[in-house]
Amino acid sequence: MGKPNITFRLYAITGENYHPGRSMVSVMEQAIRGGADIIQLRAKDTSKRELLAQAYALRELTRRYDVPLLINDHIDVALAAEADGVHLGQEDLPLAEARRILGEDRIIGISTHNIAQALEAQAGGADYIGVGPVYPTGTKPGRQAVTTDYVREAAAQVRIPFVAIGGITLDNVDAVLEAGATRICAVSAIVGSDQPAETARAFKQRIRAYNAHGASASSLKQVLINGRQEWTDAVTIAGLVEQYGLGAKRIVVELNGVILAREAWLHTSVDEGAKLELVHFVGGG
Structure with a gap:
């Protein structure tokens, strides 16, 4: 398999606790239909076997829509499910070891919380980085928000793709885009919405509007x-x-x-x- 091009603009992450009574696959399918162009499976409190079953289901879905699938943390699950890559935190397996295991054909994203971590990930060969949490978020309780100041730093200094993440909603996304983000990740705002497709579509329209004044997604x-x-x-x-x-x-x-x-x-x-x-x-x- 060849590594997918990293041309995403709207990054959606699973969060079953935000949509009780609705299946993960149906919610993520709606997000994709609304414009999410990369999906991450993140399930911190799920058994490895259940996580693998979810990965298989999302792999079938994302292949149907030709959207990359990443697995949070678990390299073994990513390999077993033939996912397109992984997203790793600062406390997870080091980037160099992950690359040795996964090879060059899979995407590796790294969470960063300051510019030093961002530049280290870039130098180490990360395919993209997460910049956040921009705002306080329930998915990272207790972690201090990095604010849009870090988004501005990343926009000025980071040369690989970065995605702004953490507490981003339709009410504050404009400030994140104005700070220089060209890629947005949303969790609760999309998967917790009663209408995930419509919410994703609204995010994508905002991103496109800001990109129209600079480098558009198609021009990168x-x-x-x-x-x-x-x-x-x-x-x-x-x-x-x-x-x-x-x-x-x-x-x-x-x-x-x-x-x-x-x-x-x-x-x-x-x-x-x-x-x-x-x-x-x-x-x-």
């Missing part, structure tokens, strides 16, 4: 730059070079094994999956 591309997976909304090679602050410097650009003349940069597009080498020459004397 994952490329390989100097051996590292990076995200960019650059349209041309010239734009990409400018994004990296190299426009005025002596550099050579190699695209998919071919060296590009500088005059071709403006007319050469940056496509999903492109492999680039940016070599900066430093003069001496």
